[in-house]
Amino acid sequence: MALPEASVQLYTLAEEFSADMSGSLDKLAAMGLRNVEAFDFVRRPGEIRTALDGAGLASPTGHAPLLSDELWTPDGSIPTPAPEVVFEAAAKVGLTTVIDPFVAPERWFTADGVADIAERLNALVETAAGFGLAVGYHNHAQEFVKSFDGQTAFERFVSLTDPRVQIELDLYWALVGGQDAAALTAALGDRLVAVHVKDGIAPAVNPFGPDAGEFGSASLDQRRPGGGDVPLAAALQAASAVQYAVIEYDNAPGDVFDDIAASLAFLRDGGFVR
Known part of the structure; x- marks a missing residue:
């Protein structure tokens, strides 16, 4: 297969991006990145598109809530607009795939809940196509x-969703969920369009399980690639159709731009991206 392209999820540098959108993107472009993955773009698509164009970057994928009334994150919630509003904004930014990044844990704990999530996403495939877009889903650890x-x-x-629904596998969260990340990337085949590349030490207890306590991203022991327990190389080598290797830190261990640069070096030096 053709090697994937490198990207970076802008949530990684949410604070820096909010403070200086253009300056942050310019720093990413200076590293040689050509792609980013947008988040929270629905309320400011024009501003983000202008900044991307100014830095010479594209955002082929992006995160936005499609399946929940409110998007929960470890650091706060974001209200969910109508899917058509999301797709209109995504098209303006230049996305090709809108990925739902989080569905509440309890909805994954029953077979009916899982079926409902799949049905809701399936119902959006044609609507998204009308905007020239595809839809996808990004995991955490509650799905396992x-x-x-x-x-x-x-x-x-995955078995219940339309084959046109794309999957973005977060390799760190797959590990937290007790999965063999390499076996999972291989099994997903051409459904797997993107992976989130990040390393770290898995918490002793799945933070999204029914018996978990309070959770925030600051509690995560995330590290630069090669410094944790995630079998990143094996997982990337096992993938057969991945288009984007997306760098992300939920909790960057040091200077966020240095950490992104280290992840990019890992991908390039290992021959995992083109």
Whole structure:
């Protein structure tokens, strides 16, 4: 297969991006990046598109809530606009795929809940296509807490979704969910369009499980690639159709731009991106 392109999820540098959108993007472009993955773009698509164009960057993928009334993040919630509003903004920014980044844990704990998530996303495939877009889903670790008839909730979800629904696998969160990331990337085949590349030490308890306590991203022990437990090289080598290797830190261990540069060096030096 053709090697994927490198990208970076802008949530990684949310604080810096909010303070200086153009300056932050210019720093990423100076590293040689050509792509980013937008977040929170629906309320400011014109501003983001202008800044991307100014830096010579594209955002082929982006995160926006499609399946929840409110998008929960470890650091606060974002209200959910109508899908058509999301797709209109995504087209303006220049996205090709809108990825839902988080569905509340309890919705993954029953077979009916998993079926409902899949049905809701399937129903948006044609609507998105009308805007020239595809839809996708990005995992955390709650999708691996429960199993049904020998399938994890995540595997059940993939089997129930339209083949046009794209999957973005977060390799760190797959590890936290107790998964073999390399086996999972191989099994997903051409459904797997993007991966989130990040390393770290998995918490002792799945923070999205039913018995977990309060959770915030600041509690995560995330590290530069090669410094943690995630089998990044094996997972990337096992993937057969990934288009984007997306750098992300939920909790950057040091200077965020230095950490992004280290991740990019890992991808380039390992021959994992073109």
